[in-house]
Amino acid sequence: MFDKRWFQTLVFFILVFLLILLISATNFIFDPVFKYVGAVAIPFIGAGILYYLTKPLMELFMRYKINHSISILLVFLVLIFVGFIVTMYIVPIAQRQIVNLANNIPKMVDWAQEIITYWQANQTLIPEEVDNAINNFTENLQSHIEAVLNYLFGFIGQLISFIFALVLIPFFLFFMLKDGDKFVPFITKIFSKKKAANLRSLLRKMDDVLTSFIQGQLIVSFCVGILLFIGYLIIDLPYSLTLAIFGMVMNVIPFVGPFLSVIPALIVGAFQDPMMIVWVALVMVIAQQIESNFISPNVMGRVLALHPLTVITIILAAGSIAGFLGILFAVPIYALVKSIIVHFYETYTDSKKDRDDALI
Numbered sequence: 215m216f217d218k219r220w221f222q223t224l225v226f227f228i229l230v231f232l233l234i235l236l237i238s239a240t241n242f243i244f245d246p247v248f249k250y251v252g253a254v255a256i257p258f259i260g261a262g263i264l265y266y267l268t269k270p271l272m273e274l275f276m277r278y279k280i281n282h283s284i285s286i287l288l289v290f291l292v293l294i295f296v297g298f299i300v301t302m303y304i305v306p307i308a309q310r311q312i313v314n315l316a317n318n319i320p321k322m323v324d325w326a327q328e329i330i331t332y333w334q335a336n337q338t339l340i341p342e343e344v345d346n347a348i349n350n351f352t353e354n355l356q357s358h359i360e361a362v363l364n365y366l367f368g369f370i371g372q373l374i375s376f377i378f379a380l381v382l383i384p385f386f387l388f389f390m391l392k393d394g395d396k397f398v399p400f401i402t403k404i405f406s407k408k409k410a411a412n413l414r415s416l417l418r419k420m421d422d423v424l425t426s427f428i429q430g431q432l433i434v435s436f437c438v439g440i441l442l443f444i445g446y447l448i449i450d451l452p453y454s455l456t457l458a459i460f461g462m463v464m465n466v467i468p469f470v471g472p473f474l475s476v477i478p479a480l481i482v483g484a485f486q487d488p489m490m491i492v493w494v495a496l497v498m499v500i501a502q503q504i505e506s507n508f509i510s511p512n513v514m515g516r517v518l519a520l521h522p523l524t525v526i527t528i529i530l531a532a533g534s535i536a537g538f539l540g541i542l543f544a545v546p547i548y549a550l551v552k553s554i555i556v557h558f559y560e561t562y563t564d565s566k567k568d569r570d571d572a573l574i
Contacts, residue, residue: 254382256380256382257380257382257383257385257386258386260380260383260386261383261384261386261387261390262386262390262424262428263428263432264293264383264387265387265390265391265394266424266425266428266429267428267429267432268289268292268293268387268391269425269429270429271288271289271292272285272286272289272391275288275289282392283392285391286388286391286392289391290384290388304455304459307455308455308456308459311452311453311454311455311456312453312456314452314453315452315453315456315482318485398414398417401413401417402414412561415557416553416554416557419553419557420550420553420554423546423549423550423553424546424550427545427546427549428546431466432466433509434465434505434509435462435463435465435466435471436462437505437509438461438462438465438472438501438502438505438509439458439459439461439462439465440458441500441501441504441505442457442458442461442462442475442479442497442498442501443455443458445497445498445500445501446458446479446494446497448497449490449493449494449497451479451482451483451486451490451493451494452482452486453482457478457479457482460475460478461475461476461479462475463475466542467529467541467542469525469526469529470526470529470541472498472502475498476494476495476498479494479498480494480495524548525545528544528545528548529541529544529545531544532544
């Protein structure tokens with residue numbers, strides 16, 4: 215029985231659950247470690263994203279035999295130049311549009327109340343419960359808007375704290391670019407030759423997954439943002455740059471992001487002209503068709519190989535557990551875990567095949 219695969223699997227899961235139980239029972243020991251990890255998580259993740267984004271640029275400089283330290287300096291100069299362009303030419307326009315949008319919110323609220331009142335006055339088949347719910351929502355619409363604004367202001371406060379953590383990102387990025395190629399040799403040198411080769415293969419697969427997701431998803435999102443901006447300009451949608459930037463940011467979330475990104479544009483379009491809803495939807499459909507048929511296949515390829523239903527399920531579960539951060543990081547973490555499990559399964563089947571061949 216001890217040699218049966220089902221028994222070994224059962225023992226493995228029992229040991230995993232016992233380990234989790236032991237960690238939860240001795241949480242006071244790990245609490246300082248968790249606090250330390252939480253403190254360095256933001257700069258580490260931010261630097262990791264920039265590392266994978268600038269990795270092709272770094273490899274390009276190295277290909278032309280440019281000194282390693284000078285290549286790192288050139289990468290930082292490129293990042294500073296991009297930040298300067300964004301700060302000088304994009305941020306002021308987006309800031310003005312956000313201020314104008316905030317100033318127009320009371321008018322939008324009044325317009326929405328008028329529409330709801332008119333609709334109620336001309337409907338005779340509305341159930342009493344629905345009518346009471348609509349009345350309650352209409353009467354408290356201003357308070358709902360204020361609650362949303364208060365939440366946004368609280369979010370801005372958290373964002374300021376988040377920005378302070380971003381100061382450490384350049385330092386983390388510098389050492390990642392400087393010593394990133396030394397990580398794998400450092401980890402594998404303590405293993406035997408065969409195990410070291412297996413570990414290098416695993417780390418290479420994990421690196422491919424992260425490279426595919428980070429570079430691909432951000433490039434795709436940037437292209438979608440450009441397409442949305444052009445489309446919004448063509449249909450003369452107000453706040454086109456701000457709405458396109460929002461769409462670009464939301465598109466980072468796989469599959470769900472495009473649906474979230476179009477909601478503010480539809481609302482703004484509805485307040486301008488009901489027909490604008492159709493044009494906004496048409497712009498989004500065209501942008502998503504171009505992205506799914508031309509951009510994503512050439513940029514991301516099929517390295518992740520994740521089924522859409524699986525991704526949606528993961529995002530919903532991660533959102534309920536960890537909020538927006540869970541939604542943002544659920545897919546790459548799942549892709550990493552999947553690559554690790556597949557790698558160990560392939561290693562197990564290969565070793566079993568080798569043992570069977572040896573017996574023959």
